[in-house]
Amino acid sequence: MDKKEAFYKKLKSDLEETTKFPTKYLYKFIVPSEKGKIAQVESAFNHLGAVITKKSSKTGKFISISILVNMNSANEVIKKYKEVAVVEGIISL
Numbered sequence: 001m002d003k004k005e006a007f008y009k010k011l012k013s014d015l016e017e018t019t020k021f022p023t024k025y026l027y028k029f030i031v032p033s034e035k036g037k038i039a040q041v042e043s044a045f046n047h048l049g050a051v052i053t054k055k056s057s058k059t060g061k062f063i064s065i066s067i068l069v070n071m072n073s074a075n076e077v078i079k080k081y082k083e084v085a086v087v088e089g090i091i092s093l
Helices: 003-018 036-043 076-082
Strands: 021-034 052-058 062-071
Touching: 003 076, 021 036, 021 076, 036 062, 062 076
Parallel strands: none
Antiparallel strands: 021 062, 052 062
8 A cells, every 4th residue: 555545544534533524624735826736726626615715825836725615424535635636736734
């Protein structure tokens, strides 16, 4: 099992132990300040009623994106992390 799969397995276990679903889940990402990459992250949460807030870094090279959205299960949470993981340069917090 590689590091990423081990991380997702642990996250799923932690979420199932500490969270009662459905719940509002807060995703936090840091993305290079390129419109295409920001749009990729935002589009992953389209049509989910997500509240998205963005804040630029002091240098303007990066943007932090916080996304508050209702999730129905730990599997749904992990699915979204995997969906945005393809964005080049993204950091999931």
